[in-house]
Amino acid sequence: DTEVTQTPKHLVMGMTNKKSLKCEQHMGHRAMYWYKQKAKKPPELMFVYSYEKLSINESVPSRFSPECPNSSLLNLHLHALQPEDSALYLCASSQDRTGGVNTEAFFGQGTRLTVV
């Protein structure tokens, strides 16, 4: 089973709203990722959690706030977003074998976010 589940699939929110994106995996993976993808562009890394600790923050604006409540769950809290934040938000997970060869990262189906 290589399933990463993201909810919701679609989200429309106003600039003053607060919403959360959710991601879940049951593959025993210890690394989880948030990527943002704009149309006709590759995924762009936002955050990495390794063993439930934030290991990479790609200078993402504070209106995006990640959270990793446990090893299976990853959230992305959204507040005061701008229309230019509209994009496909992708969650991914992988095993994180320190000192060894990285294993594959598997993506969820994404959340299509529209900020109005």
Next chain:
Amino acid sequence: QKEVEQNSGPLSVPEGAIASLNCTYSDRVSQSFFWYRQYSGKSPELIMSIYSNGDKEDGRFTAQLNKASQYVSLLIRDSQPSDSATYLCAVNRDTGRRALTFGSGTRLQVQP
């Protein structure tokens, strides 16, 4: 110089032909290499991973890695219209900053 470079295409091949997709990377610390397929409006789907020099075959797909030349390629044999998609090359390190870095993707069109 971009970390991972791909020709954006579109690469157009007739049905049944071999499609050849290429990728170069600049970070010599990269150790893991992946090809993802992404259909329009969908998320990336992993189709191949390769970690050591040489060829790796899986069905109609062959990945080739040459670390000395910092070059990764994907061959798709007997291309089908359903292979029409954007193919993303991704690289990763084993140490330091460990997260996928993607190329811009090559759009493949397989003509029936």
